[in-house]
Amino acid sequence: MNDSIKLNVENISLILQERGRFLTLLDHVSLKIRQGRIHALLGPSGSGKSTLLYTLNRLRQISEGEIYLDNTETRSLNILDLRRRVGLVMQKAIFFSGTVSDNILYGPRIQDKELPDPFHYLELVGLNPDFTNRDPNTLSGGQQQRVSIARALANDPEVLLLDEPTSALDAQASEHLEEVVMQLCQECQLTVVWVTHDLHQARRVAQDVTLLYRGQMLEQGEAADFFAQPITVEGRAYLDGRLGGVE
């Protein structure tokens, strides 16, 4: 087991000003994400899971605190390089105009480097190479999310952020996607941060978990320990389905 810390989040807060009011979306959150593991971000809706995820590749600006990638503070990194190193798959698959291949090569094309073979990335996510010339909007939900993952992988990221990628998929497609991600994590030593509200899914895929509630980090640790014996009352309530969201 590799215990080195890939992402180290130290005491971050995110406060927004909206119509003259201050909204605290993240409140002094700290967590450590270990290299080559799947880390699930759990919590009821409105707890700040997705917001936290979006701060990791700096699509959202934190108001205070620091985030380190391999011991380097992310604000000192070139923002575009950081986003290539920390890829994101959104909740809903969105595609640029063009084919599956155009979408996969979107990231590499920006960098003016030699273009990789899109077949390779389709293979990594378990899709048939025949898909390259298809319109991604004609694919099934599960296939679309796998193309989204392939597109993120084409930037050769070290970390993959997944924002509830299976929320619109049926059980079979969800499990297939879980297998793909777990395999990627093992074979490519990819670090995965997975936002999910599905406890069964978290049990199946995650090695580490963090529980967020109302913008605060309540617990974190190994998934097996958390599911067996949560430390906090809220953690127990969450596992029992008694911790309500704020929305």
Place this chain on the structure above:
Amino acid sequence: MSYLSLGLALGFVGLAAIVSRYQELGLEKDLAIGVIRAFIQLTIVGYILSYVFASHNQIFIVLMISLMIGVAAHNAAKRGKGVPQAQSIVLIGIAFSEGITLLLLLALRIIPATAQYIIPLSGMIVGNSMIAAGVTMNRLTSEFKLRRGEVELALSLGAPPKKAALPVIQSAVKAGMIPTVDSMKTVGLVQLPGMMTGQILAGADPIQAVRYQIMVMFMISGASALTSLIVVLLGYTRYFTPHAQLVVHDS
């Protein structure tokens, strides 16, 4: 045209007032204010123009054009509510395209450098640039809201803001140019443009009037395109932080 004929033309407004009264639209007061304001404003403009034309003083030309640009920018900026510095963006867009278009017209000797040509043509350029700037600003805001996911997806894949915003930029420039392009397509078939109509009514040769109108249409299409482009290129940057994060403003 005699003052009697002008007075009789008021009958058309009277007709509008009767319709308003009959349909209980409550527009009679606004109509009356409109008639009085139009009469006073246009009469004052008429006197100012005759003074400016007679004075041959270039300062007046500059002042009049500046006033037009200021009012147009103020008006167009309302369409970009919530966007920081919307007023400066449209002001630069309108002023720049007016300057370039006028400079080309004069440098290529398409029009003589006299107030009679410069002021009315500037009015047309600025008026149309105002519409283009307003539509562009409006579309920019709505497209950023609509395509937020797509723009953030591109950013997440390492795209710089300009590349990420490209579909929004293209759509906004297109929207700003559509009114001009559409009016070019139907001109002469649907309506005879104001300038040409005015010249014909004033006794000019219709062929000569048409030539001026074609020049005006080309001039306006160039100015609208330029305004839209400047407004978009200055405007899209206001939707991103210095750290390439998308900010969608409340309007």
